[in-house]
Amino acid sequence: MKRKITLKQIAKELDVSISTVSKSLRNSLEIGEETREKVQAFAKFYNYKPNNIALSLKNRKTKSIGIIIPEIVHYFFSTVINGIEQVANEHGYSVVICLSDDSFDKEVLNMEMLANGSIDGFIMSLSKETQYKGDFHHITEVINQGMPVVMFDRVTNDILCDKVIIDDKSAAYEAVQSLIDSGRKKIALVTTVDYVSVGKLRTDGYEKALLDNGIPFNEDLIIKIEDVDTCEITISELLHARAFDAVFAVNELFAVTIIKTASKMGLKVPQDLAVIAFTDGIISKYSTPSITTVSQSGEKMGNKAAKMLIERLEAEHEDDEEENENYTTEVIETHLIKRESTD
Amino acid sequence: MKRKITLKQIAKELDVSISTVSKSLRNSLEIGEETREKVQAFAKFYNYKPNNIALSLKNRKTKSIGIIIPEIVHYFFSTVINGIEQVANEHGYSVVICLSDDSFDKEVLNMEMLANGSIDGFIMSLSKETQYKGDFHHITEVINQGMPVVMFDRVTNDILCDKVIIDDKSAAYEAVQSLIDSGRKKIALVTTVDYVSVGKLRTDGYEKALLDNGIPFNEDLIIKIEDVDTCEITISELLHARAFDAVFAVNELFAVTIIKTASKMGLKVPQDLAVIAFTDGIISKYSTPSITTVSQSGEKMGNKAAKMLIERLEAEHEDDEEENENYTTEVIETHLIKRESTD
DNA sequence: TTGCTTTACGAAAACGTGGTAGTGTTGAAA
DNA sequence: TTTCAACACTACCACGTTTTCGTAAAGCAA
Incomplete structure (x- = not known):
């Protein structure tokens, strides 16, 4: 040795x-x-x-970026990491990943742990609990210390920093519009509780599409689900009542559960029930029938977020104390991937 | 600021x-x-x-562990990361993740990058290319420098270190046996090219189960797939010939593709074709019909791997130069999760 | 020989921390 | 008065780099 x-x-x-x-x-x-x-x-x-550590100490640069996300066993988030890693690697950066498990405390703890010199900047997506509490002091603090932060997907207006998002509202609008175009009138929205920013925006898009097409907005057709396991029961009740002929689900897990439930009841997808899901993941692709989705390229978001962060890091280097904080919010475009669950 | x-x-x-x-x-x-x-x-x-960096330099401990895996947009690997992160977090460690993209060069590069002081130890799963080349000098080197390495899933006998694996052979045996028990005689194996260690082992288990039951081993029923996209064609040809009435697939992507292909051809699963997949992932659970799988708990593997690594790291601390290298190989148990694709 | 420039290298500071080994002052016991 | 411990704090070193500054030796012209 x-x-x-x-x-x-x-x-x-x-x-x-x-x-x-x-x-x-x-x-x-x-x-x-x-x-x-x-x-x-x-x-x-x-x-x-x-020795990297000695170099880091000397240069006050670690050449690594911290990623804080709610979970990693999750198609969207893992594609984002993939996207970040690609760009980071190209520029000689490593990525350090911490999971918040959608817990506020863990998010704070992890950020504090990494903020003490371990990394040069953050790329993060807020935990549900953080969004619910609306407490962002840990992020403000990090930013105040001069450490750049890029937020993606689950962001907040309360923090000024670079952001990468998709236009959740117009993407939802587009999806619902396509359901309307194919003749559906009773369109349900299956969503999460709405302190998660993206859930709120998608609901807005859904509502707007209905109203623009002269379809009355019916509160009863909005199904809020906190836990996937309770999803099936709620869904089956509504299906029995034949309350809707199309569903827009804010994620693919909801969508596939709905399809399975409908199938068990003898309903045909898409004939009796059309389904569109947000997030183009692996389930939608391999489900039977495969599910029409709003693609939300995690990889592109990751690429972009990493680029923004690294750019800011290298720029800082140049004119050191020059605080020109012209934060931008990048919108990644989405598009509808038509599959078998719609006609 | x-x-x-x-x-x-x-x-x-x-x-x-x-x-x-x-x-x-x-x-x-x-x-x-x-x-x-x-x-x-x-x-x-x-x-x-x-400042963490200063502490790391002084203590010669970074309190972070490096993970090197082939890909991250992958159910199994992300569950392993999840498992590692849990234990790491409990013990105050961060995780640094690098992706090899199944490329030998990237694996080497990433390891070298992290080995220069950035981390205290590695947890890794070999890239396909590395397994194919059989070149492990980068790992030997790291180990020789006194940095502990724990390998999981895709391991090699050529390296002496702690390992966490599942008993691929007996798990495959069990799966095939269950197909035989339900009366299937013509069981196909859909696998990858066999320089990937796990592919080889699963094939061995498949073969043994057949022979133990007096079923002739037929080379033609072993379908080796390099790329998922070519899978469908190969499969449909064989299905047309009604060459088999059951399939054991080494991963769920193959399994779901087979089911979809069979369904298109009017074959019923499980009546006409029973399917079992290795790796219990999200696809198997939500596919229609849902797929019977060999569960391979990535989370447990991650937990175990992290525990082994951290134990070694903390032990080192105690009696510094004491090189007692009693490496162990931990076998995580698997079990069959019966779902709709088998009867 | 004196004065000046090169060449070729070394000493030391700095990054931020933590531990060991002092140092100087005070007060009390002998 | 001397001695000695307790107290309260400082000096210094090490971790591994990079970098600035310094300087000895050599070379060369006058």
């Missing part, structure tokens, strides 16, 4: 000073060719690589 | 030495109560938190 070699050890071994070693390795012309070559050969032989 | 405050700044502000500040904050009795309180109040007011 040979531990990693340091400059100091090389210096001692070759009987030169540490600075000479450092300079030799960086090909400084200050050092004579002979010494330089000797040092480089030695370093190569012992596979010398500078 | 107030940058994070350091010991030095506090010391200067209160006109005491840095060590006095440090000791006051750690409640050392060396420091008079008055001074201690003054310092603590000041530190609290400015929200002092020690």
